[in-house]
Amino acid sequence: MAAFIEHTRDALELGQDQVVTITRDGVEVTGFDGSPAEGTRYHVDWDLSAAEKDGHDWFMRKEIFEQPSSVAAALLGRHTEDGRLQLDEMRIEDSELREIDRIIVVGCGTAAYAGQVAKYAIEHWTRIPVEVELAHEFRYRDPILTRKTLVVAISQSGETADTLMAIRHARAQQSKVLAICNTNGATIPRESDAVIYTHAGPEIGVASTKGFLTQMVACYLLGLYLAQVRRAMFGDEIASVVRDLEQLPAQVTRVLDNAGQVYDLAEDLLGSKAVLFLGRHAGYPVAMEGALKLKELAYMHAEGFAAGELKHGPIALIEPGLPVFCVVPPRGRDQLHGKMISAIQEIRARGARTIVLAEEGDPAAGDYADTLIELPKVPTLMQPLVAVLPLQLFACELATKMGHDVDQPRNLAKSVTVE
Ligand code: M6R
Numbered sequence: 001m002a003a004f005i006e007h008t009r010d011a012l013e014l015g016q017d018q019v020v021t022i023t024r025d026g027v028e029v030t031g032f033d034g035s036p037a038e039g040t041r042y043h044v045d046w047d048l049s050a051a052e053k054d055g056h057d058w059f060m061r062k063e064i065f066e067q068p069s070s071v072a073a074a075l076l077g078r079h080t081e082d083g084r085l086q087l088d089e090m091r092i093e094d095s096e097l098r099e100i101d102r103i104i105v106v107g108c109g110t111a112a113y114a115g116q117v118a119k120y121a122i123e124h125w126t127r128i129p130v131e132v133e134l135a136h137e138f139r140y141r142d143p144i145l146t147r148k149t150l151v152v153a154i155s156q157s158g159e160t161a162d163t164l165m166a167i168r169h170a171r172a173q174q175s176k177v178l179a180i181c182n183t184n185g186a187t188i189p190r191e192s193d194a195v196i197y198t199h200a201g202p203e204i205g206v207a208s209t210k211g212f213l214t215q216m217v218a219c220y221l222l223g224l225y226l227a228q229v230r231r232a233m234f235g236d237e238i239a240s241v242v243r244d245l246e247q248l249p250a251q252v253t254r255v256l257d258n259a260g261q262v263y264d265l266a267e268d269l270l271g272s273k274a275v276l277f278l279g280r281h282a283g284y285p286v287a288m289e290g291a292l293k294l295k296e297l298a299y300m301h302a303e304g305f306a307a308g309e310l311k312h313g314p315i316a317l318i319e320p321g322l323p324v325f326c327v328v329p330p331r332g333r334d335q336l337h338g339k340m341i342s343a344i345q346e347i348r349a350r351g352a353r354t355i356v357l358a359e360e361g362d363p364a365a366g367d368y369a370d371t372l373i374e375l376p377k378v379p380t381l382m383q384p385l386v387a388v389l390p391l392q393l394f395a396c397e398l399a400t401k402m403g404h405d406v407d408q409p410r411n412l413a414k415s416v417t418v419e
Helices: 059-065 067-075 094-099 109-126 135-141 161-172 210-229 235-256 259-268 283-298 307-312 336-349 363-367 380-401
Strands: 010-013 018-023 026-031 040-043 102-107 130-134 149-155 176-181 194-197 274-279 301-306 323-327 353-359 371-375
Touching (some): 059 380, 067 235, 102 135, 102 161, 109 130, 109 149, 109 210, 109 380, 135 161, 149 161, 149 210, 176 210, 194 210, 210 235, 235 380, 259 371, 274 307, 274 336, 283 301, 283 323, 283 380, 301 307, 307 336, 323 336, 336 363, 353 380, 371 380
Parallel strands (some): 102 130, 149 176, 176 194, 274 323, 353 371
Antiparallel strands (some): 010 040, 018 026
């Protein structure tokens, strides 16, 4: 869409195997055999400035700083005045949603990590078992799919071939498919039973940023909606989580205001050979997302681990000076905070350079941090949306300092339309 909105906002969505003939006099849509067909007309509401860099050096950096408004847009109009959630394009009947006994989330790359974060929230709120699977692995293991399985396909572009093939397989087995997508009228939402659009606006940088945050928001809305329909939570509990979500744009802004600290860190760590990322619980997918950003933009060896896994092997990688980003869960979450702090002590004792992301006022975190990046105090399930921001900024800045093309990293495409 970014390619044509300079010229028109009126678009025509074509179905599978349709041909369009454009002449001076008009537009004709037919099937392959010439039989008349009809496309669906729609209006694109992205404005042109959304497809320009607005003074930033990269689209990616612009998109990182747009995240407060992207998150706000993803939340807009999702509840009625009396606080009930409403999802416009939820075309699956409530009665069917009540029957769902399993959710499988499919996606690739960053979208799959958004799904992994969502698993913690959706299971917690609905008590429906959630599996998360890389879309390209999904159909080849002959997954068990029934009419009671809800497959959630997350895709920013809506055109990722691996994810598309996964949903085709799921629908052939009679499962319902719900798409979480940023691109109006893309193939994946078109071929799904329902869609939640993320409304992030065009994401042009190859590295997904606002796509990730808004995918998490959409997944959370889905989880809360399911909880509402199935009466798994009380209305006031749902309203309280929605209020937490509505605080996020301001909290995201606060983290982005501190970008300078992350840029200095990138300067310091220029020349590092590898970087590790550790997290626990919902911070674990954040660690993997941080590593993915660095791989794709800085072409560096980077790995994300669940901190509990360290002692089962990865701790052997720790050597003096190795930078390790550690995402510390908020205090009060089971024993996880304390366990994460012990992991940081372990790696620091072996010479790692610890970059600790922890909520402000966390006294333990500062004691073992070579660099402490403070995050706003947010509920545990909201932390991924603020903790990932310094990791995005770090990858963008380091790659820039290394002289790489941040928006179009080597060997990558924005939308991977082949399997
Ligand atoms: O358009 P999609 O969300 O389906 O794309 C999925 C992945 O290809 C994408 O998230 C990729 O991993 C990004 N380049 C990560 O920054």
